């Protein structure tokens with residue numbers, strides 16, 4: 001029987017664990033299931049929407065290869081599972097209460113502490129794989145990393161996304177990373193067994209939601225496309241938004257959102 005993390009490839013420095021995991025899936029076959037690619041640093045970490053992800057020493061940067069036996073419509077549940085599992089792990093190991101900004105930014109005190117990127121691939125035998133890339137800022141202080149790639153333009157001014165680390169939020173106390181990883185993998189394993197029970201996943205996700213009830217602006221790669229009120233999460237993880245014209249729209253995770261103060 002294989003279980004999550006039955007095989008961990010540990011590196012000191014790579015470009016991106018996500019890229020390594022993707023190439024492994026493309027090259028290998030069914031043996032790849034449940035493997036983790038983990039690196040202490042990444043020089044070219046991959047974020048959502050083609051953003052760069054800073055990955056200095058002290059963080060937890062890994063990609064988990066899963067081979068779920070599900071219909072493709074259920075793939076959108078995986079980012080939620082990853083977000084819930086990270087929140088539960090942080091809650092178990094610290095006194096901190098994290099929140100989830102849709103679709104899956106983990107926030108502490110309104111600042112981003114972890115991010116998730118999901119790639120889905122078909123291997124050469126047409127088996128579908130999920131590559132769950134997880135990055136968590138753990139044992140370093142935020143002033144140690146450059147933040148130029150967290151910049152975005154608003155009203156022609158450069159703004160930065162507020163980011164933080166668990167150490168910064170935990171009175172400068174470090175967290176035992178191996179223990180954190182062990183708990184996190186167990187949570188992911190528990191929640192992926194519930195994948196077909198998506199209503200239960202959504203219910204738990206909503207307990208951590210930072211987004212529902214807020215006014216938001218919706219962005220694609222080219223810029224702002226709409227404004228509205230975040231109302232709910234549907235059974236597949238899409239955000240239900242009441243637009244300013246009164247119509248409801250479901251948005252999925254190929255866009256990003258910003259809050260309107």
Ligand code: BTN
Pocket residue numbers: 015016017018019042044045046047048049051053055060061062063105114115116117133134135136
């Ligand atoms: C986001 O944009 O919020 C998602 C960030 C995901 C970063 C992780 S770090 C480990 C894995 N390898 C990568 O290159 N990216 C993901």
